[in-house]
Amino acid sequence: MLPQRTSDYTHAIDIQTSAPYTSAVDPRSKHATWVEVDLAAIEGNARALVALTNARLMAVVKANGYGHGAVETARAAARGGAAWFGVARPEEALELRDSGIEDPILVLGPAPGDSLEPLVAREISITVCNSDHIASAARAAQSLDSTAKVHLKLDTGMSRLGAAPSEAASLARRIGDSDSISLEGVFTHFARADEPEAPTNREQLRRFDDALSQLVADSLRPPMVHAANSAAVFTLKDAHFDMVRVGIALYGLQPSKEWSLPGEFQPALQWKSQLTRVRELPAGTGVSYGQDYVTENEERIGTFSVGYGDGFRRTKGNQVLVAGKPVPVIGPVCMDLSMVQLDSIPEAEVGYEVVLIGNQGKAAISAEQVAERWGTINYEVTCGIGLRVPRLVGYPDSSR
Ligand SMILES: Cc1ncc(COP(=O)(O)O)c(C=O)c1O
The missing domain is CATH 3.20.20.10 (Alanine racemase)
Structure with missing residues (x-):
């Protein structure tokens, strides 16, 4: 049994493999990292846009639907009135x-x-x-x-x-x-x-x-x-x-830093991974390339399978969510893997869900917060999620 089940998606499509994806399957049994795209959010955002104007709605789905997957996003937008x-x-x-x-x-x-x-x-x-x-x-x-x-x-x-x-x-x-x-x-x-x-x-x-x-x-x-x-x-x-x-x-992301979208707009994308290793490391242990981070005491350090090859930037100050809490990413992000400091989550073990963008329990990390950390805009964050990260695209059970 995998702990901390991820949210369930039905009618979903794994765009990379076209394999059917149902709520019976936990993505962690199949993927090291993945993106979940909530088509109900895209459809609802399109509907909210149509209500705001007498003009026709063009859904802009370039760059793989801003990283969300172009075809399924386009279909959901059309259902919402695009x-x-x-x-x-x-x-x-x-x-x-x-x-x-x-x-x-x-x-x-x-x-x-x-x-x-x-x-x-x-x-x-x-x-x-x-x-x-x-x-x-x-x-x-x-x-x-x-x-x-x-x-x-x-x-x-x-x-x-x-x-x-x-x-x-x-x-x-x-x-x-x-x-x-x-x-x-x-x-x-x-x-x-x-x-x-x-x-x-x-x-x-x-x-x-x-x-x-x-x-x-x-x-x-x-x-x-x-x-x-x-x-x-x-x-x-x-x-x-x-x-x-x-x-x-359309993707529920903020168009401006100066004002916020009305409450009915919902972000559609979550980016997730899982812990693949958890260790107590003794004081004075170097972590990652350059042994850039050195443990001060005995520390609980986890590894998860996301790196700059997936679009996770090699910048200091990254945070992810584990067990509903923000935790710091430590040492330089590698091409395929990153390390995280887990002292605040003694129960964390292999298989725990890691959220890079999205919600976990009461905690959330938005694409806008990631953009702020990376000194860029939310557009670049979602467009930059690598094509090798499978997109699990569908309607959450709760929306039907
Ligand atoms: C010509 C053109 N129109 C519309 C858009 C959509 O812009 P936005 O994502 O800010 O709605 C873009 C995006 O870059 C664009 O280049």
């Missing part, structure tokens, strides 16, 4: 189509020339930023005797991708002149939506509005105008237009 999916790369869009998702998909990032035909063939919408992109999309569509659906991206202040707003009308006209391309959308992206007071948000919106007015005046406005990411859904209501593109809030 009508579109956003990805960064052609391969990500094709993965969604291959899994049977038929809803509209937009590749938000640049699509290299050879990737265009498969995208057009599968009715996946493409982002264009200049006349070269437009010509390439037209060529791909002509060779298939089809039509490419494109969204024109405008750079209103992020200085990353997109045409100057002053070019919007001439590029839209060029698209309109081709029988092989149809202008489905026009969009931009905010650089500082997470800082509601930043004056650049209004300035970006003004530039976008000016470009839209020109498109309207020339009868070139496409049906899908979109600008807002998660933070802007809450802080820039004038930016909702026809669709909002939401990533981080």
